[in-house]
Amino acid sequence: MNxxxxxxxxxxSRQVAGCRNLASRLHKLTVSVPQTRAxxxxxxxxxxxxSEGFRPSQALDVLQQKGAKYGFIKRTEIAALFGAARPGxxxxxxxxxxxxxxxxxxxxxxxxxxxxxxxxxxxxxxMLPRRxxxxxxxxxxxxxEEWAEKRRNIQAKREFDASLYAIGALVDAQTGLxxxxxxxxxxxxxxxxxxxxxxxxxxxxxxxxxxxESEVKEASKLHQQIFRMLKTRSQKPxxxxxxxxxxxxxKSVKTTQGPDKITVGLIQDLKRELLAAKEKxxxxxxxxxxIEEESAKE
Numbered sequence: 001m002n003x004x005x006x007x008x009x010x011x012x013s014r015q016v017a018g019c020r021n022l023a024s025r026l027h028k029l030t031v032s033v034p035q036t037r038a039x040x041x042x043x044x045x046x047x048x049x050x051s052e053g054f055r056p057s058q059a060l061d062v063l064q065q066k067g068a069k070y071g072f073i074k075r076t077e078i079a080a081l082f083g084a085a086r087p088g089x090x091x092x093x094x095x096x097x098x099x100x101x102x103x104x105x106x107x108x109x110x111x112x113x114x115x116x117x118x119x120x121x122x123x124x125x126x127m128l129p130r131r132x133x134x135x136x137x138x139x140x141x142x143x144x145e146e147w148a149e150k151r152r153n154i155q156a157k158r159e160f161d162a163s164l165y166a167i168g169a170l171v172d173a174q175t176g177l178x179x180x181x182x183x184x185x186x187x188x189x190x191x192x193x194x195x196x197x198x199x200x201x202x203x204x205x206x207x208x209x210x211x212x213e214s215e216v217k218e219a220s221k222l223h224q225q226i227f228r229m230l231k232t233r234s235q236k237p238x239x240x241x242x243x244x245x246x247x248x249x250x251k252s253v254k255t256t257q258g259p260d261k262i263t264v265g266l267i268q269d270l271k272r273e274l275l276a277a278k279e280k281x282x283x284x285x286x287x288x289x290x291i292e293e294e295s296a297k298e
Contacts, residue, residue: 127162234258
């Protein structure tokens with residue numbers, strides 16, 4: 001019994017020692033491997049090669065090269081592109097929209113509100129004038145009040161163009177903004193659109209800054225579309241999708257906020273102002289027809 005016991009105890013001791021040795025090796029692997037990976041994956045961004053104050057188009061060029069080579073880009077890199085948008089430079093807004101579409105399609109880039117907010121902010125900043133109306137000097141040939149009124153109307157027209165372009169980018173599913181931008185930020189764009197339409201609606205249709213019939217139709221279409229999309233994203237549309245489409249949608253959606261009371265009020269105001277604008281075009285058309293009929297009788 002004593003000999004058997006000794007053999008059994010020595011066998012157990014060897015097994016325990018082997019287990020300890022194996023555990024020690026596994027511990028070393030778990031500690032050392034992440035450190036090695038961390039050092040190997042840290043690489044300089046291609047944006048570091050650009051000079052300070054680079055343009056969004058320059059950032060897009062280098063990120064396109066990185067995307068073509070590696071098949072991915074970082075969210076911080078595209079956020080830097082958005083932040084480079086310059087005031088009063090509409091082509092920068094187009095670069096932002098192009099980058100959102102391209103990197104979502106080619107690099108499977110999924111953004112969240114930390115990137116969607118600067119994207120929307122960059123679009124508006126680049127579409128609006130560099131200076132406020134009161135910052136422009138008054139020409140000698142124009143009265144101060146007349147010049148101030150003209151500058152306010154120009155500012156309203158630029159705000160109309162900026163908000164309309166921003167809403168167009170929001171409703172474009174290829175940009176991915178509609179599933180990431182919060183309702184509060186969308187309300188600010190809708191408010192800008194409403195205020196600009198109210199200001200421009202007071203102008204005569206013969207004014208060079210008045211809204212055209214095509215612009216009114218475009219605004220009518222887009223404000224209804226953004227409202228429908230806000231309602232849709234709050235109603236869990238993935239329930240009506242097949243499994244593959246639902247997985248893809250849930251991967252990209254970052255907020256399910258729907259329209260709030262402020263949104264509903266803004267949409268109602270927009271509907272009322274746009275209907276009034278359409279009535280003005282209708283009245284002008286009827287007046288033109290009456291004049292043509294009278295001239296034909298003569």
